[in-house]
Amino acid sequence: MNKRSKYVSLYKLGCFQKNNHLSLPKNSTKMNELQSIIEQAWENRALLQETKTTDAIREVIELLDSGKLRVAEPKGDGWQVNEWVKKAVVMYFPIQKMETLEAGIFEYNDKMLLKRDYAAKGVRVVPGASARYGAYISSGVIMMPSYVNIGAYVDAGTMVDTWATVGSCAQIGKDVHLSGGVGIGGVLEPLQAAPVIIEDGVFVGSRCIVVEGVHVGKEAVLGANVCLTASTKIIDVTGETPVEMKGFVPARSVVIPGSYTKKFAAGEFQVPCALIIGTRKPSTDLKTSLNNALREYDVAV
Numbered sequence: 098m099n100k101r102s103k104y105v106s107l108y109k110l111g112c113f114q115k116n117n118h119l120s121l122p123k124n125s126t127k128m129n130e131l132q133s134i135i136e137q138a139w140e141n142r143a144l145l146q147e148t149k150t151t152d153a154i155r156e157v158i159e160l161l162d163s164g165k166l167r168v169a170e171p172k173g174d175g176w177q178v179n180e181w182v183k184k185a186v187v188m189y190f191p192i193q194k195m196e197t198l199e200a201g202i203f204e205y206n207d208k209m210l211l212k213r214d215y216a217a218k219g220v221r222v223v224p225g226a227s228a229r230y231g232a233y234i235s236s237g238v239i240m241m242p243s244y245v246n247i248g249a250y251v252d253a254g255t256m257v258d259t260w261a262t263v264g265s266c267a268q269i270g271k272d273v274h275l276s277g278g279v280g281i282g283g284v285l286e287p288l289q290a291a292p293v294i295i296e297d298g299v300f301v302g303s304r305c306i307v308v309e310g311v312h313v314g315k316e317a318v319l320g321a322n323v324c325l326t327a328s329t330k331i332i333d334v335t336g337e338t339p340v341e342m343k344g345f346v347p348a349r350s351v352v353i354p355g356s357y358t359k360k361f362a363a364g365e366f367q368v369p370c371a372l373i374i375g376t377r378k379p380s381t382d383l384k385t386s387l388n389n390a391l392r393e394y395d396v397a398v
Contacts, residue, residue, distance in 0.1 A: 131157060132181045139184045151192050157185035161248060162212070164233035168248050168266040169292050176268075176312070180288045183266065186231065186248045187285050209247065226257075235271075243275075246283050252297070264308075270297035270315070282308025296348070302396070314348035316377055320396040322354050323371050330357065330370040349377040351394050 134153040138144040145151065160166035161182070168186070169178045193208035210230035215222045220234050225242030228234055232245045235253040243257040248266035251257065255273040263269060264283020275281065279301050284290045291310035295301065298316035305319050309327035313319070325331070325346070332355065333340040333347075346352060355372035358365050375394050 135181050135185045135188070138188060139181075142188075145188060145192055154185050154189050154192060157182060158189050158231040158247070161186070161231045162233060164235065164250065167233075167250055167268070169250075169268050169294065176291070176294055178289070178291055183248070183285060183288050186265070187288075189231070189247070232263075241277075248285070248292075249283070264293065266292040267295070268292055269295045270299065272298050274300045276301055276303040276305070276321075278304040280306045280308070282306070282311075284310065309344075311344055311346070313346045314350070316348060317346050317350045317352065318377060318396065319346070319371075320351070320353040323352055324354070324369060325371055331373065332357070332370055333373040335373060335375055346371075347373070351375045351377060351396060353394070353396055 131153050134150055135157065138150045138154070157166065161168070166182060167179065168182050169176050190208065195206060195208045198205045198207065212228040212230050212232065212234065215234075218234065219236030221239045222228075223239075223241050226240040226244070228240065228245035228249075229247040231247035232249040232251070234240070234245060234251045235255075237254040238251050238257065239255075240257045241259040241261075243259065243261045243263075245251060245257065245263040246265040246267075249263045249269070250267075251263060251269045252271040252273070254271050255269055255275070257263060257275050258277045258279070260277055261275040261279040261281070263275070263281045265285055267281045267283055269275070269281070273295055275295075281295065281301075282293050284292050291312075293307050293310060294312040295307065296313060296315040296317075299313050300318045301307065301313075302319050302321040302323065304322050306324045306326075307313060307319070308325070311325045311327065311329075313325075319325075327344050329343065331342050331344075331346060331352070333342070333350075350373045352371050352373055355370045356367040357370050359368045374396075
């Protein structure tokens, strides 16, 4: 199997698997107990009135906030989605009460808490940035005026640039750069829907949109304005013939916006797609590798 056909096979096999039994190096008895309570409450919402249930939901959110639990996690050659954790996030909303919050001259009315203690966590947060409690943000992360929603996971050394948003349950790897205005989609329901995955070392150019469970492989480069949805055609044009895939950007790919002709009742029109025009070259200095990739392929960021 050649390298390019392997990309398509990986996508057809699926990068995600559903998991209802979380494998964590923790007290498995306690974790199974939490899962059981969450599953029962999901089937019988009357249980949301019981302290045992609300305590369990809040404990799951606390574990998410500290990074000890994840909505999705790498396992083997792919990722698994922990549906019961998503259920806990969904049920957290109805058990919270609306509250008016004041911060200087600003006033907010919401039911979700914000993250705190950034200095102790080693996270730099510029005024105007906010993240909801229940999102994990690792040490070394820099948040310019931006937003991270509940259930998201942002790993060490990542830059969330100005006006970038990280949606609920999205998984962002180490040393990722989310440029200005980037939109990373969130997903809570349907439960089986995979979150957006941005793996380690990815560079996401200005105003890119990545939604609907798209998976971007390690150290890929998305040029400015690339838009990736579950139905977006991603076309590898580096070989003699184009290779089409959807939902997955192979590791180290350099991607730019493109279009293809599609026939409609009213005539033929151009439809957006994404083009893989090359790969980042091997280098121990990823910054140098990134700069070279951008110069070589004339990619706007």
